[in-house]
Amino acid sequence: MADHLASKVTRLKSLALDIDRDAEDQNRYLDSVDSDFLSVTGLLSGSVKRFSTMARSGRDNRKLLCGVVAALLIAFFILSYLLSRART
Numbered sequence: 001m002a003d004h005l006a007s008k009v010t011r012l013k014s015l016a017l018d019i020d021r022d023a024e025d026q027n028r029y030l031d032s033v034d035s036d037f038l039s040v041t042g043l044l045s046g047s048v049k050r051f052s053t054m055a056r057s058g059r060d061n062r063k064l065l066c067g068v069v070a071a072l073l074i075a076f077f078i079l080s081y082l083l084s085r086a087r088t
Contacts, residue, residue, distance in 0.1 A: 054061050
């Protein structure tokens with residue numbers, strides 16, 4: 001009976017250690033994801049500020065902005081068309 005109880009305690013201890021290691025690994029992963037999100041947030045906020053400055057400035061920049069947006073939309077539709085053709 002004591003041996004049976006000792007084996008169960010040993011298995012529970014092993015399981016608890018595995019859970020602890022897994023929790024530590026997940027915490028490290030979440031910390032790295034958090035730092036990645038912070039760096040992306042910084043990049044996006046800088047891009048939004050530059051975009052807003054360009055949109056608020058003179059009329060020539062608005063024409064350029066419309067051209068860039070149109071080119072990006074056309075590129076998006078061409079890529080989506082090519083990807084849909086590649087799948088079939």
